[in-house]
Amino acid sequence: MSKVVVVGDLYVGKTSLINRFCKDVFDRDYKATIGVDFEIERFEIAGIPYNLQIWDTAGQEKFKCITSAYYRGAQVIITVFDLADIQTLEHTRCWLEDAQRENEPSSTLIFLVGTKKDKVSSAQCKHTECDAIRYANEMQAEYWTVSAKTGENVKEFFFRVAALAFEHSVLKELEKGSGPMTQIGTGNLIKVEKDEAENVKGSSQASISCC
Numbered sequence: 001m002s003k004v005v006v007v008g009d010l011y012v013g014k015t016s017l018i019n020r021f022c023k024d025v026f027d028r029d030y031k032a033t034i035g036v037d038f039e040i041e042r043f044e045i046a047g048i049p050y051n052l053q054i055w056d057t058a059g060q061e062k063f064k065c066i067t068s069a070y071y072r073g074a075q076v077i078i079t080v081f082d083l084a085d086i087q088t089l090e091h092t093r094c095w096l097e098d099a100q101r102e103n104e105p106s107s108t109l110i111f112l113v114g115t116k117k118d119k120v121s122s123a124q125c126k127h128t129e130c131d132a133i134r135y136a137n138e139m140q141a142e143y144w145t146v147s148a149k150t151g152e153n154v155k156e157f158f159f160r161v162a163a164l165a166f167e168h169s170v171l172k173e174l175e176k177g178s179g180p181m182t183q184i185g186t187g188n189l190i191k192v193e194k195d196e197a198e199n200v201k202g203s204s205q206a207s208i209s210c211c
């Protein structure tokens with residue numbers, strides 16, 4: 001299982017992104033997240049059960065002292081901004097710094113996600129993308145654009161997160177040098193050898209599924 005924390009300004013669409021993926025729903029009414037909330041999503045990667053524990057955090061400043069307590073132990077940080085509001089992109093650096101402060105920077109996977117793609121024209125999206133890619137490079141993040149309203153790219157995005165988190169876990173177990181038998185995923189004791197781990201990247205995406 002990997003812990004995923006989703007951070008970003010209020011109203012950018014963090015809850016909507018998670019709800020679209022985990023529950024396949026979209027609510028046009030805004031209900032601010034109070035503190036934190038989480039969902040566990042089950043995947044099967046290369047035949048191995050693997051879970052993501054996805055933490056939704058409040059974007060409102062007044063909850064920061066609560067939410068930051070939940071950043072610790074994250075393997076994945078998803079920094080979210082609204083494609084229709086460039087200021088929220090500028091704030092992603094601070095959100096990432098806050099989340100990384102609680103973690104070992106080299107041990108986290110980072111994603112930069114522009115939401116509400118349905119609200120912007122393709123010209124506006126491309127324009128914002130130039131800045132967003134620059135931010136993503138600085139953050140060493142992978143950049144995605146999604147719409148929770150239409151569902152565009154949402155599944156693809158989370159499947160990618162799961163595949164990379166799984167790969168990361170396998171490689172970390174190998175680095176620990178805990179021997180050829182290692183526990184990955186939920187409940188299955190699998191034998192991971194270096195050659196197999198190196199193949200995970202290619203194979204996991206091809207055979208990933210959500211339970």
Ligand SMILES: Nc1nc2c(ncn2[C@@H]2O[C@H](COP(=O)(O)OP(=O)(O)OP(=O)(O)O)[C@@H](O)[C@H]2O)c(=O)[nH]1
Nearest residue numbers: 010011012013014015016028033059116147148149
């Ligand atoms: N058109 C459109 N609206 C969206 C999309 N995603 C979210 N929204 C709307 O944006 C508003 C805010 O969404 P939330 O998901 O609650 O935002 P949040 O980032 O979780 O906000 P906090 O909980 O305050 O941090 C809601 O009214 C959503 O319906 C999207 O992809 N397209």
